Amino acid sequence: MPRYGIAIDTTKCIGCHACKVACQNHNGLEYDQKFNTIYQVDRGKYPSFSKEFVPAQCNHCENAPCERVCPTGAIYTSPEGVVLVHRNRCVGCKYCIEACPYKVRLIDHHEGISVKCWFCIDLVRQGGEPACVTTCPTQVRIFGDLDDPDSRVSRFIAENRAQPLRPDLGTKPKIFYKRS
Amino acid sequence: MNRHGMTRRKFLVASAAGGAALAASPYLGFDAWAASEKASGEVKVTPTLCDACGNWCALRVYTKGDRVWKAEGIPIAGNNLGRVCAKGHAMLHEVYNPDRIKSPLKRVGPNKFEPISWQQAYKEIGAKLGQIKEKHGAESIFWLQYPEGNADVTFRFMNALGSPNVFSHGATCFLPRNIGWWLTVGNSKPEHDFANSRFILLIGRNLAAGLNLRKLQDVVKGRESGAKVVVVDPRFSESASIAKQWIRIRPGTDLALMLAVAHVMIDESLYQKEFVEKYTEGFEEFAEEVRKFPPSWAEEKTTVPKETIVTLAREMAKAAPRAVIHRGYHAAAGTQYKNSLQLVRAIACVNGLLGNYNQLGGLYPAPKVKLGKPDPNQYPAPPPVKGPMVDGSGDPERYPLTPKGVGISHAIPELAIQGKLKAGFVHHNNPLRTCPNPARVIEGYKKLDLLVSFDYVLSETATLAHYILPESYYLERDDVVHANHAYSSQQVAIRQQVVKPLYDTKPLVQILIELAQHLGIGQYFTFTLEDWNRAALKPLGVSLEQLKKEGVIDLGGQWQPGEPHFDTPSGKLEFVSSTLKDLELPAVPTWEEPLVSPDPKDPHSFRLIHGKQAHHTHARTANQPYLMKITTDQDWGRAWIHPDRAKKLEIKDGDCMTLTSSVGSGRMRARVTDGIHPDCIFLPSGYGIFSRNLTYAKKKGQGGFGYGVSYNDFLPTMFDPVLGHAMANEVIVKVTKTYT
Secondary structure, eight states, X not given: OOOEEEEEEGGGOOOOOXXXXXXXXXXXXXXXXOSOEEEEEEESOTTSOEEEEEEEOOXXXXXXXXXXXXXXXXXXXXXXXXXXXXXXXXXXXXXHHHHOTTOOOXXXXXXXXXXXXXXXXXXXXXXXXXXXXXXXXXXXEEEEETTOXXXXXXXXXXXXXXXXXXXXXXXXXXXXXXXX | OOSSSXXXXXXXXXXXXXXXXXXXXXXXXXXXXXXXXXXXXXXXXXXXXXXXXXXXXXXXXXXXXXXXXXXXXXXXXXXXXXXXXXHHHHTTGGGGOTTBOOSOXXXXXXXXXXEOOHHHHHHHHHHHHHXXXXXXXXXXXXXXXXXXXXXXHHHHHHHHHTOOOEEOSGGGTTHHHHHHHHHHHSOSSOEEOGGGOSEEEEESOOTTTTTOHHHHHHHHHHHHTTOEEXXXXXXXXXXXXXXXXXXXXXXXXHHHHHHHHHHHHHHTTOSOHHHHHHHEEOHHHHHHHHTTOOHHHHHHXXXXXXXXXXXXXXXXXXXXXXXXXXXXXXXXXXXXXXXXXHHHHHHHHHHHHTTOBTSTTSEEOOOOOOOXXXXXXXXXXXXXXXXXXXXXXXXXXXBTTSOTTTOOGGGHHHHXXXXXXXXXXXXXXXXXXXXXXXXXXXXXXXXXXEEEEOOSBOOHHHHHOSEEOOBOOGGGXXXXXXXXXXXXXXXXXXXXXXXXXXXXXXXXXXXXXHHHTTTTOGGGOOOOXXXXXXXXXXXXXXXXXXXXXXXXXXXXXXXXXXXXXXXXXXXXXXXXXXXXXXXXXXXXXXXXXXXXXXXXXXXXXXXXEEEOOTTOOTTTSTTOHHHHHHHHHHTTTSEEEOHHHHHHTTOOTTOEEEEEOSSOEEEEEEEEOSSBOTTEEEEEXXXXXXXXXXXXXXXXXXXXXXXXXXXXXXXXXXXXXXXXXXXXXXXXXXXEEOOO
């Protein structure tokens, strides 16, 4: 069984938000609900001024704080390592939203349950890739099997020593960043 | 929320059921919905062409039942290579925009409209236009469009009416770029082989926000194989964030930089001598001219250190001929400055020094597809109308270089005020928002005796129209076969119907065919759209059915590097333009001051510059909640100001500022950033829509009507003396902090 993850190369990100809207459409989200977001970081003074766009979404942590705090056991990890929410068990208590250090969870307007990025597992299981990956004009994201050392994603992470966001938290995310 | 019998809940079901293999999977909410509710219809995939901007990316649009769901790119399509931007995704929702026009409308008072039948509309327009034509002549009629696939049919329509006045948005967008390149290399839009370049200079172009998905991918490919990407821009653009180096330049002085780069290349003998000798004309004269512009001179003009200029020239020359300077677009090389034409000429000439034309990693003429035309024996075509346009375009005495069919669109209100234009058709264009000085534009358009719009919402311009003949949204219609955007090979593509029209709307070609019968020009419109498209495809050996099945068909003819050819009078790359010489205009690129400059002694005085954001197109997308939500989330409607200048005006990040120019005033919040030249204020374009009939985004609390301002609000009506373009960055604004 593969263990899915994403490598993100922020040096290529232009902040166009194609990923955000592709995700909204694929997952049928309304305009004000999103599974991924883009942070903008400005650094330095001219002539060394620089700007970095950092896309962020659920990190599908190995050691997921959201999973630990869920009082109804609705959050669990799939065999592919994707952190998912069981709709019938979620009571919308928002503990997971508080617990997530990456702030990538939200309450669905209509159902009142906690939702987030699910690596478009519906597409992935049919041999595809998540919508945010395939739409990106500069191919910022590489999706694949972290357990296969020859996969593009594993090689990219190794070559660039890509790091997850806030590794110090011990959450062991499955999204790795090459930062500028 | 639920206008079309589809709740969001059902839509989610639809989305989840798209992954049929998952139907029984118990993981996430989506699956459970799919299991617990009956899906609303089959998933269908229809290839078509996006209409969110002018790139016309090839899409595969997914529908579920009769509802549009999502889109993917078509990988072989030369213009997007399978990728789709935020606009492409979000504008799918626009088909369900509650602001849409639902039937032909007649304006019966200020902002008062009455639904009428197509027949009544045609009849009344026919009668009115007949009177105008009789009284003022056919030359008093104009057509304004965003010229795309259907343009051939609109030219036919105007030829049939006997008017030469077909305008595009060109004079507020790209005009000097096209003319400068055409003068220098005989091709107004040479393409770039960025993927194989070793040095890429983007000057006057921000590919990452004025999005071109193909070229952006090519730049990234080039970068990955070792190309150095350098961005010259007054602000740290989105392209700069993926570049190796950002050169911050004083706005309006890109020409000085290019001249100094040429100076260094020639002075240090770094140019491609064999290419220059064999394929260019007038090198000596050019060398003589640029000798006057050393880097030390350019430093004063541009504020770019002379060492930076020298390094730029040397590095570029070292990578030549696999070094390329982007041909430019709407920015400095577009219609922004009085010196834009000179700048484009200079860019083309420095590319000449790099010897990159028709070379690997350089510039190349894009392979063209020759589409067929309806057989004139079966479908008689009207004779083309001779003579210049009413604005002087194509007139040897006035704007000899401005092509007919492009014209000077922001002259229309002036000509209407002068009584030279009496009736107009506006298609896929919104001059009230996209032309400078809106008060004057409104005054002009109000003077027209007849204004017909084909808009799908009551945009600013449509709100002034006497009649609106609503075109079906792009997902609801077929268009004319398209072959313009393949770049490196020959491709043909088609926009086709994805869902049935929701309202009483029609494709433009259909409207024109029907309207023609009421204007006495029906003999030229005996074809159907299908006849037209079959005729277009005939020489290509591609059937309409096959094209509709695949969306895009590649016909081969991949560009290969080779001997350069130039369609100029001399057959060479012209450092000295023989055409400009004949017209007694500066024939060698030389320095020309910008028309206006901010007062260095006045802390309130700034040049106002503008540019696109990747999630907005012109004035068309600011009413789309998915896109406006990006703006409001990121607070990207703010104007950029340099910290040193802001401090003097006591403006802090997020404070409200008032900008005042000679024609207008407006308020916006400040984004204080080091990513901008101290001389200017940067205003993102796309906002400031003022039609009260665009309420969709506003109702969602996401801006739309009333959100932000447009640079046009501050811009006086100006015409460049040579080409007539708008000179949209030649405006000085006074900036003050707003205390409220």
